[in-house]
Amino acid sequence: MSSSLLHTELCGVSMASPIVLLSGCVGFGEEYTRVVGFSNEDVGAVVLKGTTGDMRLGNPPHRVYETPEGMLNAIGLQNPGVDKVVDDILPGLDFSETRFFANVSGSTIEEYEHVTKRFDDSDIDAIEINISCPNVKEGGVQFGNDPEMSARVVAACRAHTSKPIITKLSPNQTDIEENARLCIEAGTDGFAVINTVMGMAVDSETRRPIIGNVRGGLSGPAIKPIALLKVHQVFEVAKHHDVPIIGQGGITTAKDAIEFIVAGATAIGIGTALFYDPLVCKKINTGIVDYLQRHEMASVSELVGTLQT
Numbered sequence: 001m002s003s004s005l006l007h008t009e010l011c012g013v014s015m016a017s018p019i020v021l022l023s024g025c026v027g028f029g030e031e032y033t034r035v036v037g038f039s040n041e042d043v044g045a046v047v048l049k050g051t052t053g054d055m056r057l058g059n060p061p062h063r064v065y066e067t068p069e070g071m072l073n074a075i076g077l078q079n080p081g082v083d084k085v086v087d088d089i090l091p092g093l094d095f096s097e098t099r100f101f102a103n104v105s106g107s108t109i110e111e112y113e114h115v116t117k118r119f120d121d122s123d124i125d126a127i128e129i130n131i132s133c134p135n136v137k138e139g140g141v142q143f144g145n146d147p148e149m150s151a152r153v154v155a156a157c158r159a160h161t162s163k164p165i166i167t168k169l170s171p172n173q174t175d176i177e178e179n180a181r182l183c184i185e186a187g188t189d190g191f192a193v194i195n196t197v198m199g200m201a202v203d204s205e206t207r208r209p210i211i212g213n214v215r216g217g218l219s220g221p222a223i224k225p226i227a228l229l230k231v232h233q234v235f236e237v238a239k240h241h242d243v244p245i246i247g248q249g250g251i252t253t254a255k256d257a258i259e260f261i262v263a264g265a266t267a268i269g270i271g272t273a274l275f276y277d278p279l280v281c282k283k284i285n286t287g288i289v290d291y292l293q294r295h296e297m298a299s300v301s302e303l304v305g306t307l308q309t
């Protein structure tokens with residue numbers, strides 16, 4: 001659906017809708033856009049699968065497991081490596097209707113720098129830095145759970161790109177507000193809040209962990225209340241610096257999306273919901289427009305951070 005009410009500006013990127021399809025849930029955009037009934041008009045931006053310097057085969061099976069109201073995953077950042085993504089995959093994407101954001105990961109600061117530099121020299125619209133992946137042994141959440149290390153990664157990437165940087169924060173940390181503060185000082189333009197929450201599943205018969213990696217990241221409606229609180233906390237810091245947030249974690253309906261926007265999200269991310277309803281974005285956009293009209297608001301930006309406390 002197309003409506004001027006939905007138009008959203010995020011870190012200087014102009015989007016037709018506040019909806020962002022989340023990293024790891026739509027591959028590199030190519031398969032998802034072939035779903036019958038899908039329209040790029042329904043999507044403000046697509047975040048590509050997490051990308052590293054060299055290709056990664058990911059973790060041993062099982063990599064996903066359904067939980068009550070959620071899903072555990074430990075894919076382990078399987079991807080073909082940044083050269084293949086930039087040289088072979090990006091040229092095949094249609095940038096005319098929606099925006100594409102890269103999702104950068106690494107085991108070292110040097111790897112984050114290298115991947116960022118490669119994407120800087122491409123058509124990508126923004127660079128999301130994933131310092132919150134709980135499913136790899138080195139890097140990822142090791143950086144993201146330590147505010148000073150997070151800021152070092154952001155500063156290093158900042159030095160290698162003039163494109164907007166969106167830092168993806170971990171919910172698996174003690175002080176997300178301090179982390180946000182340091183990342184802003186280090187030069188982030190935006191935040192993605194939150195990545196998955198660490199969890200595990202056990203097979204009681206075999207007494208073995210179900211996920212090959214033992215631990216995994218929990219996503220879906222089960223994490224929504226955690227995600228809402230983290231968006232609210234980060235917004236309390238970020239609003240003083242005009243740094244926008246892509247709120248995410250368990251959004252499946254327009255009502256969920258509106259709750260995140262009220263809590264401080266400028267855009268909202270849809271991930272796990274796409275696995276069981278690939279066309280959910282259309283319904284969410286329609287519901288947001290209906291809400292804005294009922295409340296006599298002229299744009300979705302009027303609703304951002306309007307929580308009454």
Ligand SMILES: Cc1cc2nc3c(=O)[nH]c(=O)nc-3n(C[C@H](O)[C@H](O)[C@H](O)COP(=O)(O)O)c2cc1C
Pocket residue numbers: 022023024025049050051071073075077103130133168194195196218219220221223248249250251269270271272273
């Ligand atoms: C199968 C799967 C793979 C994911 N891969 C990535 C990834 O590569 N990089 C990343 O930053 N987040 C990744 N995520 C996290 C999502 O982008 C999102 O932040 C999280 O799932 C919360 O949103 P949701 O509850 O709507 O799924 C992945 C999530 C799932 C379910």
